[in-house]
Amino acid sequence: MNGSYYKYVQVGCGGISVDFLAAVSAYPNPDDKIRTTNLKIQGGGNVGNALTCVARLGLKPRIISKVANDSQGRDILDELQTDGVDTSFLVVSKEGTSPFTYIIVDNQMKTRTCIHTPGYPPMIPDDLSQSSLLSALHGARIVYFDGRLYETALVVAQEAWTKASTIPQALVSMLLRLPNIKFVIVTLGKDGCIMIERSVDGPSTEIDIDSLVESLKTTKKETVTIPTCISSSVEKLKAKGIGTVSGRLYIGTAESISPSELIDTTGAGDAFIGAVLYAICAKFSPETMLCFSATVAAAKCRELGARSGLPYRTDLHLASFMQ
Template identity: 25%
Template sequence: MGIAVVGSSNIDFAARVTKLPQPGQTVLAKEYKSGPGGKGCNQALAVNRLGVSPIFISKIGDDVLGRQLLATLSDEGLDTSHLIIADGAQTGTALISIDTAGENMITVVGGANMTMTRGDLHEKQSHLRDCDFLLLQLECPVVAVDCAIKYAREGHAKVILDPAPVPDHMVMRDLLALTNIVTPNSSECLAMTGIDPVDMATATIAANKLHEMGPETVIIKMGSKGAFYSSDGQIGLVPSFVVSAIDTVGAGDCFNAGLAVALHGGQDLADAVRFACATGALSTTRNGAGDAAPTLEQVLALLEDPASAS
């Protein structure tokens, strides 16, 4: 029962720069920091900090970075018993540049993440069948993601897919046909539908296209414009929270974690999206990806007093 997360785990190396480099350009960083990352790991850490202990299924290397990641997750109180150690593959890494406005540029080396197989998921099938919500992203092989979805749907789980990075259209359509809730950001929505969701009208059109592909619930993360949701004929736009953003790397992952925790706790969709917006917004006020996830108390405080973080 509860929330399961299947996805990537990395060690992030993040450098803070005045401006992001252009092709062929070298820029000097003011500082750098390493810490846990990868969209799966970010989501699992955020779910855990929000008070729900997730089943986290990921694959890391038997190397220094893998041992560092295991120690970090254990120190966070996250159950690491479902992590899979890959033979002959390095732990995934991400090389990140972040400018003074909090915008980022990321290069990911998938490493062990890209060795996840159907066999790996077969060994975890009982946990996937028993969960209420399954959080997924696309930084692991699509065959593994597809396998995780099918095991989860053999139970009663709701599948929440963050379609990043967006694969080709045929693969995306196959995954969406098995997805309950899809949560693209604006650029991912454009890539999947050909529509740039800049307001309620365009977001509604884009959401309808995504509904036609399978998901009964579509949530479009529109940055400062808020989060649009469409489900069972109901649509809405939840305003963004005004915060002093310094790092947006893990915001989308924290959003999805907040969404799953709120839905798992019985909130209706509109309230769950607002909870997710608060979780994502708070993550941008801290450096790092997984390290930036807020606690439940911090999210509740922002929901109670939205002006507290501005």
């Protein structure tokens, strides 16, 4: 595989924070007093986690976000810089507080509950000059937004909002409403993910997207524990009451993790996204991209916190993808 993509720059804009992770034997009832089984303090935030994943895989991400000049803000910057994320375009407020999140990880039910406190003052467009913005975007291969900056989130929500009654129908609707999008993916936790890749041409016969999803699901091998991907041929995908789009449907499975290995799902989606950003730059096929991203997300779930388990590109679990 050609390694020239390592020179590509990725830009991420969105949330970063400090995560206070408290693992407990079971989620507390009101007025309970319990002890932690493990405690960890580390960086978090959707875009911060995803770009840390990208950096550990060997690429060169730049982050656009905001922290305050407090101890938490300095820790956030130090951790990102240590992992190789370019923080040159991160805004530091002289006053205020940096964002942070309390996370309760239930060892029994394998769930996590997040209580987030946004940073103050919040980031506004004027925080970043036009020249800084252009510099941040210079040479960028891909730009990722996590929707945490609410002005951007509102625009995205207005464009991507659908009246679909099922997830597959919503993916078709998004491709119809956003004609420049090449593909859309939705993650489904332990149930894997669904992706539709747009195609210019397709057959004239329409096929119901929900029926196609169910048909592909019946071909999955339930005994396979590693991430796999199955796909349809190019079809004219129909979402009832919404419209049709030509495309190929992919269903990716998640890695099967034993209960003894499953520690914490915090940031699993961010890890998946970071791996997708890497896969796009590396020009992976859709099948390889989904299996790779599921493998990266699974590695994260074996450690407490959003970043502890993020693998480096030399990780043996990724060897088959890094040939």
